[in-house]
Amino acid sequence: MTDDRGRRVVLTVAVLASFVAFLDGSIVTVALPAIAGELGGDLTLQQWVVDAYLLTLGSLMLVAGSLSDTFGRVRVLRAGLVAFAATSVLAALAPDPGLLIAARALQGVAAALLVPSSLALITSTFSGPAQGRAIGSWTAWTGVAFLVGPLTGGALVDTVGWRWVFAVVVLPVAVTLVLMTRLPGDAHRGTPDSPARVDVVGAVLAAVGLAGPVFALIEGQRVGFGTGSVLAPLVVGVAALVAFVAWERRAPQPMMPLDLFRTRAFTVGNLATVGIYAALSLGTLTIPLVVQELAGLPATLAGLVTLPTTIVSLLFSTLFGTLAAKHGPRPFMTTGPLITASGFLWMLLVRDPIDVWWQIVPGVVLFGFGLAVTVAPLTSTVLSQIPPARSGIASAVNNAVSRVAGLVAVAFLGVIAGGALTVDGFHRVVVVVAVLLTASALVSFVGLRGVARASSSPLVDADAAPSDAA
Numbered sequence: 001m002t003d004d005r006g007r008r009v010v011l012t013v014a015v016l017a018s019f020v021a022f023l024d025g026s027i028v029t030v031a032l033p034a035i036a037g038e039l040g041g042d043l044t045l046q047q048w049v050v051d052a053y054l055l056t057l058g059s060l061m062l063v064a065g066s067l068s069d070t071f072g073r074v075r076v077l078r079a080g081l082v083a084f085a086a087t088s089v090l091a092a093l094a095p096d097p098g099l100l101i102a103a104r105a106l107q108g109v110a111a112a113l114l115v116p117s118s119l120a121l122i123t124s125t126f127s128g129p130a131q132g133r134a135i136g137s138w139t140a141w142t143g144v145a146f147l148v149g150p151l152t153g154g155a156l157v158d159t160v161g162w163r164w165v166f167a168v169v170v171l172p173v174a175v176t177l178v179l180m181t182r183l184p185g186d187a188h189r190g191t192p193d194s195p196a197r198v199d200v201v202g203a204v205l206a207a208v209g210l211a212g213p214v215f216a217l218i219e220g221q222r223v224g225f226g227t228g229s230v231l232a233p234l235v236v237g238v239a240a241l242v243a244f245v246a247w248e249r250r251a252p253q254p255m256m257p258l259d260l261f262r263t264r265a266f267t268v269g270n271l272a273t274v275g276i277y278a279a280l281s282l283g284t285l286t287i288p289l290v291v292q293e294l295a296g297l298p299a300t301l302a303g304l305v306t307l308p309t310t311i312v313s314l315l316f317s318t319l320f321g322t323l324a325a326k327h328g329p330r331p332f333m334t335t336g337p338l339i340t341a342s343g344f345l346w347m348l349l350v351r352d353p354i355d356v357w358w359q360i361v362p363g364v365v366l367f368g369f370g371l372a373v374t375v376a377p378l379t380s381t382v383l384s385q386i387p388p389a390r391s392g393i394a395s396a397v398n399n400a401v402s403r404v405a406g407l408v409a410v411a412f413l414g415v416i417a418g419g420a421l422t423v424d425g426f427h428r429v430v431v432v433v434a435v436l437l438t439a440s441a442l443v444s445f446v447g448l449r450g451v452a453r454a455s456s457s458p459l460v461d462a463d464a465a466p467s468d469a470a
Contacts, residue, residue, distance in 0.1 A: 009183065011134055051410050077118060088166045269329075287347075287360065337441040338437070
């Protein structure tokens with residue numbers, strides 16, 4: 001599939017497949033007050049509704065990246081889409097908090113199959129400046145899902161109810177499955193000389209290593225950090241993370257090949273990802289909560305507040321992806337996070353009574369522009385020096401890093417805000433977000449010195465390798 005029409009189909013499928021995963025991760029934010037109001041719960045329940053999804057998504061995405069490289073992008077995408085639709089319906093029908101959290105965790109499992117495979121479709125089909133443009137488009141539209149989610153979710157909450165926040169994703173899943181019938185068979189899959197294997201030990205250690213500390217962070221805010229029920233999972237989780245790194249160093253087919261980090265662009269890009277996505281997850285979760293719970297606006301208006309970010313991202317992400325491919329990522333990954341940080345610092349103007357349209361919206365516009373400058377160059381940098389055959393696992397590592405960073409940031413929300421979301425608590429969140437973004441800018445400025453343009457990456461041109469088209 002090397003013609004322009006075929007490449008457009010590949011890009012459309014990749015965008016839609018990731019769209020549903022990002023949409024579900026963001027659309028729920030404005031529904032949290034309504035969920036807590038109907039099912040009962042406080043900030044702890046709201047944190048778990050978000051983190052149950054991020055926990056399984058982050059811990060299993062590495063396995064999914066390996067599956068993508070071994071069994072094929074199309075096959076793994078199709079399985080993930082079907083499972084995602086089914087678990088979304090389960091979340092929509094959940095009668096109590098426990099079952100909703102369980103359904104969210106299952107959604108995360110399915111979503112883990114989507115993102116690395118969709119991005120691997122792009123990196124094995126496009127190369128050079130064309131790859132930069134394609135990744136820019138992918139970033140813009142999947143970023144739109146991440147940002148338009150609150151607006152869509154708010155409208156659904158105020159009209160038909162919060163349960164439709166989960167059910168609505170079935171529609172884009174169905175459209176994507178239909179489009180996938182136009183893709184050829186998979187080119188990347190296991191061979192008799194290299195049979196398909198799943199790093200089960202690594203997957204278990206990663207899941208336990210993430211679940212333990214996150215459980216301790218969230219529950220510790222409720223029952224105290226000195227209790228045995230908090231300390232035990234924290235210790236077990238940290239031990240599992242240490243064991244995970246040790247296991248991955250000697251596993252025959254590791255789910256996170258540590259040799260990937262010998263590539264400087266990959267390592268620096270992932271370090272920058274930690275700060276950027278921890279900040280974005282914390283900030284984009286908190287803004288809709290502040291608008292609803294402190295400013296008293298309905299869910300639809302809370303979602304509308306994020307709309308400027310969506311528009312700016314659509315207008316500029318592809319442009320900056322293309323510019324980064326031509327001029328290198330360093331200037332964009334340095335200035336972009338600083339612009340984003342300035343947007344959040346603007347929100348230090350928030351005071352009682354809250355004037356959303358002056359104290360928050362201008363900051364959201366700056367935040368959106370900084371995001372457009374940053375994300376496409378970041379994604380291109382991480383994958384620019386990775387061979388196509390390993391693009392699935394490399395994409396999975398980067399996406400897992402971003403989800404885990406968001407997972408931990410959300411788990412710290414109660415600690416940062418002081419147990420309840422107040423104006424002073426929001427100010428503390430905003431400062432932490434700005435510090436994280438500034439740290440990522442410094443990492444990029446120092447670490448990307450001398451890193452080549454994306455057009456000089458070793459990726460094979462799609463026209464010369466038609467078998468890599470899907």
